[in-house]
Amino acid sequence: MQTFRTPLTALEDTFRRAPDSAAFKIPKLPLEPGKPCSEWTTVTYKTFRNDIRSQALDWSRILKTEGIAPGSVVTLWVRGWDYADVTLIYGVLRAGYVPQLVSFGVTSAEAIYEVAQSAQSRLLIADYTLTERLSGCPLPIKLYTPSEHPAGLQTPSQEECTYELPELEALVKDRQDTAFILLTSGSTSGKPKWVPYTWDWLDCKMPNLDLLLPPQADHGGQQVYAWLGTACHGGQFYGIIGSMKNGSCMVQPSTIPFSSDEFANMVAQCGVTTLIQFPPHYALHLKRARQDPKFLAILQKLDCTVLIGMLLDRDEMDWCLKQGIKLRSGFGSTECGTILTTLPDRPWVYTLADPSAVLWKPVEEESPTTSTAIQTTTASSSSSQNLYSLIVLSSSRDCPAPHLRSPIDGHYHMGDLFAEVEPGVYEPRGRADDWIKLANLALGRCDTKAIESAVLSVCRDLINACVVTGSLRPELVLFVEVDTPLSAEAEGELKREIIRRVEPVQAKMWTYEKIVRERQVRVVRNGVLPRTGVKGNIQRRKVEEMFKEELDEMYKSVVA
Structure with a gap:
């Protein structure tokens, strides 16, 4: 039987090498109202390993009593925000079962039941706070209630427990067997998809x-990472595996996103060396750093800041480089993990981790008369560049499960677009659905991400966030968020100032891509625009749905 690298063998290796090293730092709760966390408790690798074993023994007993055989899928609907949840996840894996991870970010019980049944799950383990939402569940349910014990369970005595755990090597019966199942956020397709990770896929991804x-x-010395988000989603899932593999320490904040004051305490009290965050959350720290030299110094002294899920705005990246802040970013998805990573001196462009794993396919745009490659002439590029779609080949170990691949060619189409700015170096140009067509189909596509970046580059002191809409409409509309309500007069002044500032940066855009009229700017309060639950990205389609009546009325006066 061939031995593969797995998260559990990585943990075992670290435990044998450094059992007393810190694996986690857990915040001491409860906190004083209105104050950031300032104290953490250390969990060693020895304790972490033992707590996973405690969970494994208990759930082995529970599941076998229910008649659920090892190798079966078990759905876990938990927060994933804290240490106890991590021990539950790996405890179920250690017991020989396949954890299907669902976070609180998925709020629809019906959607969870659907993906659980699609994965042939045998049981739902749900956080006790979800009790009232579990009516109509087609699966048996076990509630999970963490106690003061870090793992939420007491280790059964030898007399009480007659169940033995399988050897680590015995967990991998076939390298194509499923080890974990994660869910996509559903922000693109409208509903979450289940994504199985095989043992072979994990072995491929760990290096x-x-x-x-x-x-x-x-x-x-030891790397100390700041906790990113829920362990049920790809970013933190990979972060924990990387931490176990490298013998690093993961610091859990009291809340996510955490304040700049709490992060300063995490550095001072826990020795954080690497910050891992989504760009919308990191932007809050940069806002503080621009005003607070002491906090800026904290960001400058970090070994690295790792940003995932999307790129930071270009002007923010330029500022970070000028200040000596070291940035990294990875590009990938829940389905295929990290595929590209950024260059150290240019964190806005990517290179491939494995060039043989992917195919760059020129994007073709069908028009009424011809088919031509989409080109961009936005402010983000000095000359026209063809766009390419990133496709993960079925022959690559990076490629996800067959049910996620294209039924036409068998490969995995990520739906993300890139321009090759120099040989082997790629700049992201958004997703295919970020390029929208207006009602006049003879016009080209509009690069909404480039327009939004251009607006933010010159209006960051005026607005907090923005999104461009207009799919199959006569013209584009820019929605902007501001902190406080504005009078009609002040709102009009804001619109005119935005239009004035963006005029120079729109110079290289097509006429139909430009924001030039007050009616094209809509002002809303901060937080009104719908966002994804994990990364905090504004959801363009939902904005169009939310303001449909208002937009319909406005477009009546617009000649297509």
Whole structure:
């Protein structure tokens, strides 16, 4: 039987090498109202390993009593925000079952039941706070209630427990067997999809984690990472595996996103060396750093800041580089993990981790008369560049499960567009659905991401966020968020100022891509625009749905 690298063998290796090293730092709760966390408790790798074993023994007993055989899928609907949830996840895996991870970000019980049944799950383990939402569940349910014990369970005595755990090597019966099942956020397709990770896929991905997560601190000691988000989603899922593999420490904040004050305490009290965050959350720290030299110094001294899920705005990246803040970013998805990583001196462009794993396919746009490659002439590029779609080949170990691949060619189409700015170096141009067509189909597509970046580059002091809409409409509309309500007069002044500022940066855009009229700017309060639950990205389609009546009325006066 061939032995594969797995998260559990990585943990075992670290435990044998450094059992007393810190694996996690857990916040001491409860907090004083209105104050950030300032104290953490250390969990060693020895304790972490034992707590996973405690969970494994207990759930082995429960599941076998229910007649559920090892190798079966078990759905876990938990927060994933804290240490106890991590021990539950890996405890179920250690017991020989396949954890299907569902976070609180998926709020529809019906959607969870659907993906659970699609994966042939045998049981739902649900956080006890979800009790009232579990009516009509087609699966047996076990409620999970963490106690003061870190793992939420007491280790059964030898007399009480007659169940033995399988050897680590025995967990991998076939390298194509499923080890974990994660869910996509559903922000693109409208509903979550289940994504199985095989043992072979995890074995392939584990070495690549070092491309994003530095395995050793610059000073030669242990790397200490800041917790990203729920362990049920790809980013934190990979972060924990990378931490276990490298013998690093993961610091859990009291809440996500955490304040700049709490992060300063995490650095001072826990020795955080690498910050892992989604760009919308990191932008809050940059806002503080621009005003607070002491906090700026904290960001400058970090070994690295790893940004995932999307790129930081270009002007923010330029500012970070000028200030000596070291940035990294990875590009990928829940389905196929990290595929590209950024260059150290240019964190806005990517190179491939494995060029043989992908195909760059020129994007073709069908028009009434001809088919031509989409080109961009936006402010983000000095000359026209053909766009390419990123496709993960079925022959690559990076390629996800067959049910996620194209039924036409058998490959995995990520739906993301890139321009090759120099040989082997790629700049993202958004997703295919970020390029929208107006009602006049003879016009080209509009690069909404480039327009939004251009607006933010010159209006960041006026607005907090923005999104461009207008799919199959006569013209584009820019929605902007501001902190406080504005009078009609003040709102009009804001619209005119935005139009005035963006005029120079729109110079290289097509006429139909420009924001030039007050009616094209809509002002809303901060937080009104719908966002994804994990990364905080504004959801363009939902904005169009939310303001449909208002837009319909406005477009009546517009000649297509």
